[in-house]
Amino acid sequence: MPLEILLIMVVSGVSLVILILHLSGRSAQTVLSPEDARSAWHRHFPDDDVRQILVAENTHAALVQTDTGTGLLWSFGADTVARHLIDFDVMETPKGLRLDFHDFGTPGVSLTLAPPERARWQQLMTSP
Amino acid sequence: MSNTISYPDVTQYAVPFFIAAILAEFLWIAIKGRGGRYETRDSLTSLIMGAGSVAVGLVLGFIAWGFFMLLWRLTPLDMGTSIWAIVACFVLDDLRYYWVHRFGHRVRWVWASHVNHHSSQHYNLTTALRQTWTDTFTFMMVVRAPLVLIGFHPALVLFVGGINLVYQFWIHTEAIGKMPRWFEAVMNTPSHHRAHHGRNPRYLDCNYAGVFIIWDKMFGTFVPEQEDDRVDYGLVHNIGSFNPLRVAFHEWVGIFRDVTQPGITLKQRLLYAFAPPGYSHDGSRDTSATIKAKHLARNPQDRGTPGFEQHSDPA
Numbered sequence A: 001m002p003l004e005i006l007l008i009m010v011v012s013g014v015s016l017v018i019l020i021l022h023l024s025g026r027s028a029q030t031v032l033s034p035e036d037a038r039s040a041w042h043r044h045f046p047d048d049d050v051r052q053i054l055v056a057e058n059t060h061a062a063l064v065q066t067d068t069g070t071g072l073l074w075s076f077g078a079d080t081v082a083r084h085l086i087d088f089d090v091m092e093t094p095k096g097l098r099l100d101f102h103d104f105g106t107p108g109v110s111l112t113l114a115p116p117e118r119a120r121w122q123q124l125m126t127s128p
Numbered sequence B: 001m002s003n004t005i006s007y008p009d010v011t012q013y014a015v016p017f018f019i020a021a022i023l024a025e026f027l028w029i030a031i032k033g034r035g036g037r038y039e040t041r042d043s044l045t046s047l048i049m050g051a052g053s054v055a056v057g058l059v060l061g062f063i064a065w066g067f068f069m070l071l072w073r074l075t076p077l078d079m080g081t082s083i084w085a086i087v088a089c090f091v092l093d094d095l096r097y098y099w100v101h102r103f104g105h106r107v108r109w110v111w112a113s114h115v116n117h118h119s120s121q122h123y124n125l126t127t128a129l130r131q132t133w134t135d136t137f138t139f140m141m142v143v144r145a146p147l148v149l150i151g152f153h154p155a156l157v158l159f160v161g162g163i164n165l166v167y168q169f170w171i172h173t174e175a176i177g178k179m180p181r182w183f184e185a186v187m188n189t190p191s192h193h194r195a196h197h198g199r200n201p202r203y204l205d206c207n208y209a210g211v212f213i214i215w216d217k218m219f220g221t222f223v224p225e226q227e228d229d230r231v232d233y234g235l236v237h238n239i240g241s242f243n244p245l246r247v248a249f250h251e252w253v254g255i256f257r258d259v260t261q262p263g264i265t266l267k268q269r270l271l272y273a274f275a276p277p278g279y280s281h282d283g284s285r286d287t288s289a290t291i292k293a294k295h296l297a298r299n300p301q302d303r304g305t306p307g308f309e310q311h312s313d314p315a
Helices: A003-023 A034-044 A115-126 B015-032 B040-074 B083-106 B108-118 B140-149 B154-169 B181-186 B190-196 B214-219 B244-259 B266-274 B288-298
Strands: A050-055 A061-066 A069-076 A079-084 A089-093 A096-100 A108-112
Touching (some): A003 B015, A003 B040, A034 A050, A034 A061, A034 A069, A034 A079, A061 A115, A069 A108, A069 A115, B040 B244, B083 B108, B083 B140, B083 B154, B083 B214, B108 B244, B108 B266, B140 B154, B244 B266
Antiparallel strands (some): A069 A079, A089 A096, A096 A108
């Protein structure tokens, strides 16, 4: 098959699929309730004993206190990703907090947090 | 012995069918309200991975082709190009696929290439196209060498391999429940392959088949999809990036970091590269075996059920 034909088919096909998905509402971030967050955390870390959950006001992230320490769960498209907060850096941003995990596959996450939430979250993240 | 045989690149000719089928599956899900999920960025990543895989094949394909043609010049055998030769080559190549795929889950060096295919938390027809960019660097082309050495022309070997991949496209869907029993008994199906994509402890390291599920039944790796254990798609530790470069290379970076860390022996460095995924010199990570054992410790009632026949509690 001529390369230019292949290229046109791939670019136009991918664009069409993505446009349809976006216009039909498939770009929405998943919303977390405390129970959703608990269930999602157990999905990622089934051995953990979850003790406390704090869901962000925008419902796209949750701080999770477990028997092994503090963890962060956040919306990842229609799904979630979770990490124990062990090796990370945290910094303030205009919209909330930015965490860097020193992990090539999961480099970090930007959290949108209301001003009153920020200090509380930062304290919980860094307290032993 | 002929060097001028050529076959069409079926994966390239299938591109319009892939796009049409993805749109059809999405419409089916949207209309019926069941049969799977789509997410924009997840699908975009999968489609870019697929396009990138074709591009890498165009750029690096000469390496495998040169290797196979070298073997072809060495072998005195020629199976020809009859329909029976094509059928025999297809079946034997599917056996080749089974073992390469099994290595892809049990040897971290090969898993580093294959992991991207499992990195989506979705399971739809775009997931089928989330293909590797780094296959050449696994050197798994050597598993195809016997096919050439027994007399199948390299062009035929690559042709049947392409048909094998195109077959596997349609089984990446939740829109199809189960096929007729005779079909489920012999062929790889959406149900069997859903189980393969599961991150549930039960489904780890099962159903490596490409076209014929009989290989898994022969070699003891078959686990049927269970109605009471719904498949949870993705990786044991899901990655948090839609960036195709991170999806393609994250496990290679992980290997590099593990192998070059200070204070471990040469044997431990080699095990970080070639042992099953999850190996760690200090036992701080879980392999599929320890994940299954921990699951059984929490759920002893699952002992002896499919996927847990040969596992014991953690020591």
